[in-house]
Amino acid sequence: MAHFEKATGMRDWLNQRLAIDKVEKVMASEYWIPKNINFLWAMGMVLAITFALLLVSGIFLLMYYQPNVETAFDSVNYTIMQEVEFGWLWRHVHAVAASVVFLIIYIHMLTGIYYGSYKKGREMIWISGMLLFVTFSAEAFSGYMLPWGQMSYWAGMVITNLFAAGSLELNGVVEWIRGDYVPGQAFLGRFFMLHVLLLPLAIIALIGIHFAALRIPHVNNQDGEEFDFDVESKKYLAGKKKESKVIRFANDFMSKDMFVVSIFLMFFFYLVFWQYGFAMDPVNFDPADGLVTPAHIYPEWYFLWSYEILRPFSRDVGLIAFAFAQVIFFALPFLDRSPNVAAANRRGIAFALWFWLMVIDLIVLTAMGKLPPEGIFNDIGLYAALGFFVLWIALPIITKFEKKL
């Protein structure tokens, strides 16, 4: 048995049993972050804070929400919104955070792509991050079902129909997912479970893996510079802070992080208090009705780009294109054949052009996904969808010929 001595105080008592000083060093004060970074490196913390906001507001909503097809709509739109004190606050925080979290995820992803933070040992950071993106998407979709409005119902209908896999007509699979011929009580009950238990558990586990994946390769820096963290941290600890290329995670880096987080939170609560409408589709304020379809069925803004990849093609081709779009970002570390870890603008014109064309293409797809599929919008949507594939096919080729920096 380990040897314990009479503790000199509370801290020593805990140290003997939990090694809290050592844990603090490993997790914070001697976890090293490069100096040459910018505000985009704070997006991870912004996401963590947004997830916390979702969790806390969700806990309060959960106490009054009723997962029953008869009462769900009123439990949200009457009980929570009218009766519960500050019920509106939790709902608007939850809805706005669910929308904004995707904006930050996209910025976080594009930052990673721009600076090449997905290769040379950082592949698992990228892959665990993509798994988080997929799980967040499922979380967003399952949450969207819960108010049981018209958009909930019809989005549930259309999205579960995708699992029939087009001409394969796997209607049994669709009915199994729904537990019914159409979205009903069984459907609402299981999506409620997924939304409040299984998927949040998966997200928390994946966040743990995502952070763990950072420890060995360390976070990337603006210049893609590779340096020895042991050497640099020793310099720092020896007092040569100016000379050292690293800073402590806490409190040095955290204080910068928290500055960005506070700017973000001002913007966030401005949205919550004055501009929450964008996160609440008016169509979803009609209760679910299986006998009336809304005139336009469209997803929330963050799914529009992949929806637009599905839409311009015939059913089967569209489904294959959609499936491709969902998984192709996972393969990024392996499709980028260049050894360079550097900002896109320093990797040569080809990759810089690829990056910005991808950004523009995603924005165009998003815009076209929202517009009705008529006339010129149809054509723009089709070419933007085709452009998405051309860019992915071009990636291994242009990066193969990239000059080594």
Next chain:
Amino acid sequence: MGKAFGAVAGVGAVGSLIAMKQTWDPLPSVKAAGFSTIDLSLIPENELVVEKWRGKPIFILKKTAEMVASQESEDAARDIIIGDAHYLVVIALCTHLGCIPAYRDAKKDFKCACHGGEFNVSGRVTKSPPPSPLVIPPYKLDGHIVLLGEEGPEYKKMKEAGVVA
């Protein structure tokens, strides 16, 4: 030892997966509610009646004599015929993305407002994007009564003829 342990654990894992899969199957009460009966003799001519089957809307239209006389054989193959009365009975969801089309009395056809698809009075596509005709639900005839949710001889004949999938 390892193999024996693995085998026992494997059996347990497969067993639990089966239990989990079946827990998600539609409940017997849901399946039992999967039938609707409709008395077709009460349906007026050229007037669209909307019924419900398995939570989905069903269009029922009794065709007029002109409609029957002027239709092609592919259209006639989709009719439910009782005596000399011809009925259209289809699931009222566009086969494109599942919106509900509207009946246009002037043109005697269906138009889907979502993406502009059109179907003729027999539910066949006259304007894309729908990939296939409106779906005829499984049915069984008993005199004037049609039972939706069970495959009767007339439905099976349609199936053999390739009218329904």
